[in-house]
Amino acid sequence: MSIRVAKTGNEAVAEAMRQIRPDVVAAYPITPQTEIVQLFSGFVANGLVDTEMVTVESEHSAMSATIGAAAAGARAMTATSANGLALMWEVVYIAASMRLPIVMPVVNRALSGPINIHCDHSDTMGARDSGWIQLFSENAQEAYDNVLQAVRISEDPNVLLPTMVTMDGFIISHAMEVMEMLEDEKVRQWVGEYVPLNPLLDVENPVTMGPLDLFDWNMEHKRQQAEAMVQSKPVILQVAEEYAKLTGRRYSLFEEYKLDDAEIAIVVLGSTAGTAKVVADNLRQQGVKAGLLKIRVFRPFPAEEIANALKHLKAVAVMDRSDSFNAVSGPVFAEVRSALYGIANAPIIVDYIYGIGGRDVKPDHIESVYNDLAQIAAQGKADRLLTYLGVRE
Numbered sequence: 001m002s003i004r005v006a007k008t009g010n011e012a013v014a015e016a017m018r019q020i021r022p023d024v025v026a027a028y029p030i031t032p033q034t035e036i037v038q039l040f041s042g043f044v045a046n047g048l049v050d051t052e053m054v055t056v057e058s059e060h061s062a063m064s065a066t067i068g069a070a071a072a073g074a075r076a077m078t079a080t081s082a083n084g085l086a087l088m089w090e091v092v093y094i095a096a097s098m099r100l101p102i103v104m105p106v107v108n109r110a111l112s113g114p115i116n117i118h119c120d121h122s123d124t125m126g127a128r129d130s131g132w133i134q135l136f137s138e139n140a141q142e143a144y145d146n147v148l149q150a151v152r153i154s155e156d157p158n159v160l161l162p163t164m165v166t167m168d169g170f171i172i173s174h175a176m177e178v179m180e181m182l183e184d185e186k187v188r189q190w191v192g193e194y195v196p197l198n199p200l201l202d203v204e205n206p207v208t209m210g211p212l213d214l215f216d217w218n219m220e221h222k223r224q225q226a227e228a229m230v231q232s233k234p235v236i237l238q239v240a241e242e243y244a245k246l247t248g249r250r251y252s253l254f255e256e257y258k259l260d261d262a263e264i265a266i267v268v269l270g271s272t273a274g275t276a277k278v279v280a281d282n283l284r285q286q287g288v289k290a291g292l293l294k295i296r297v298f299r300p301f302p303a304e305e306i307a308n309a310l311k312h313l314k315a316v317a318v319m320d321r322s323d324s325f326n327a328v329s330g331p332v333f334a335e336v337r338s339a340l341y342g343i344a345n346a347p348i349i350v351d352y353i354y355g356i357g358g359r360d361v362k363p364d365h366i367e368s369v370y371n372d373l374a375q376i377a378a379q380g381k382a383d384r385l386l387t388y389l390g391v392r393e
Contacts, residue, residue, distance in 0.1 A: 002180040002247065009140040009172035012179060013079070013105045013165070014039035016147040018049050019187035020103075023074035023194075026054040026065035030084040031117045032169040033107040037079055059084035063091040063104075070100040071209050073199025075151075077102065081169060082109035082123045089127075095162045096131025097225060098209055101154035101194075102162040104132075105147060108270065108321075109169040110357045118358020119169040121269065122322040124298075125331045131225055133163040133232055134299040136269045141179040142296075143167040145249055148182075151191045152239045158231045160197065168271040170358070182247065190246060229300045236297055253302040255294040256309055258284065262291025264373035265310065267336055268319040269295045272354075272361055276319075279366045290370050295332070303339035310340065313347040314377035317369050319389075321355045329386055350382050354389035365390050 007015065014036050017025070025044075027037035044053045052069075056062050062078045069076035080088065085106060095102050106124050110116040124134060135150060137143040143165060150163040167173055182190070198207045213221060237252065244250040257277055259265060266276050273294040283290040293309055295302075310316055318337075320330025328334070333351035340346045352369055355361045369389065376382045 002182060004178065004180055006176050006178050007140055008035075008174055008176050009137075009143050009167045010035040010107070010174065011039060012140040012144040012181075013147055013167070014043070015181060016144050017077060018043045019182070019184050020075070020077070020148070020151055020191050021049050021188065022051055022077045024052045024054060024066065024069035024076040026056055026062045026069070026076070026078050028056055028059045028062045028080070028084065030059065030081045032109060032173045033079050033081040033084070033105070035173070036105055036107070059087040060091060063088040063095065066102055066104075067091060067095050067098065067100060070095075070102050071098065071199065072201050073196035075194040077104065079105040079107070081107040082111050085123045085127060086111060092127055092130050092132065094210065097221070099160040099225070099228065100162055101160055103147065103150045103154055104162065104164050105143070106164045106166045107169045107173045108166050116357040117169070119171055120321045120356045120358065121166075124164055124166050125322040127164070128299060128331060131161065131229070132299065133159075133161055133229070133236075134297070135163060135165050136296055136298055137165065137167040137172065138271055138273045138294060139179075140167075140172055140175075140177050141249070143172060144179060144181065145243065145247070145251065148187060148190065149239050149243050149251070153232065153236055155194060156235045156239075157197065159228055159235050161225075161228050161232060166270070171271045180247070186246065233300050233302065251296060253297045253305055254309070255296060257292040257294065259291035259293060259309060261289060263289040263314045264316070264370060264377055265291035265293060265313050266317050266319055266366070266369060267293045267295065267306075267310070267332065269298065269332065270321065272319060272321070272366075275361065275363055276366050279363050279370065283367070283370055288370065288374065298332075301335050301339075303335070306336060307339045307343055310336075310347060311343050311345075315373040315382075316347045316349045317373055318349065318351050319369070320351060320353045323353050323356065348376050348380075348382050350376065350384070351386045352389045353386070359390055361390065
């Protein structure tokens with residue numbers, strides 16, 4: 001039986017980590033993530049979990065220590081945000097290249113400068129090509145569920161890639177909501193015992209980790225890493241199906257909301273999906289065939305599946321909570337537009353960059369996007385590709 005509780009996003013994720021019982025957690029504080037490792041350190045201090053808690057001098061060291069522990073055969077975790085993730089940059093790539101199944105909650109926050117502690121997706125979008133699986137969460141419930149599933153996904157022998165589980169800073173991390181947790185024993189049975197493949201401490205089967213890898217073999221190793229990302233997609237779906245049987249909560253690569261008969265739709269990630277669903281409901285009552293596609297799995301990017309879900313629409317707006325600074329679009333738009341390339345009678349697609357640095361996105365902002373889409377659908381063309389939503393131009 002599930003336990004109904006009121007938790008913030010940070011509390012929900014810390015509880016998930018406690019139930020997973022990692023062997024090692026290396027931690028360094030950064031707003032708005034700090035509370036996750038602070039709460040977890042309390043669990044360790046109070047004897048609620050038998051985890052080696054390593055406090056380090058920087059986020060770079062936190063990821064380095066996590067890599068060392070995982071390479072030695074431990075189930076290892078850490079957590080971070082924004083500038084902390086940026087400081088990890090070198091070793092974030094190393095974790096994926098060494099095929100270490102690390103799970104890292106990331107509380108989304110704007111990257112500096114100027115200094116800003118509020119939400120946008122520039123941190124994890126900046127790391128989108130680092131080789132990590134990326135799961136985005138709409139609320140505290142999804143953050144909790146995603147962390148539990150991430151362990152099974154990363155540790156699958158066909159995957160062996162690290163996973164970032166993201167949630168929007170302050171909006172989810174510090175806001176309290178009613179959610180359901182599993183009993184501790186059910187989680188322990190669900191995640192199982194970690195059986196590492198070729199750990200450094202297995203002296204009977206010695207391995208080399210992180211060697212010099214030049215033009216003679218590097219490309220083959222990178223190709224293996226790329227194939228692991230391809231193989232992760234069916235694993236993500238299989239784990240989600242098993243989790244649905246355990247909890248009744250069903251997840252997939254993305255969520256389709258009133259999309260089957262929609263004529264116009266928004267594509268979005270994270271907490272804004274909840275606001276967009278309310279707006280879509282209101283527009284439906286007015287006779288507008290509005291829909292929504294919420295991306296949960298950004299890496300691996302479900303291009304074919306998203307194209308199939310969107311191809312019947314007249315117009316689509318992608319909402320990007322970060323900017324690529326490529327003078328064209330945000331990162332999510334580039335991926336979705338690429339997925340739709342070559343589709344016969346594909347919908348007209350436009351991009352809206354919003355919520356940078358924690359700028360509020362309100363229902364009337366989202367309604368204005370749907371209104372723009374209705375006009376685009378009616379005239380059969382878009383007057384402009386990119387709009388900065390709610391900015392003082």
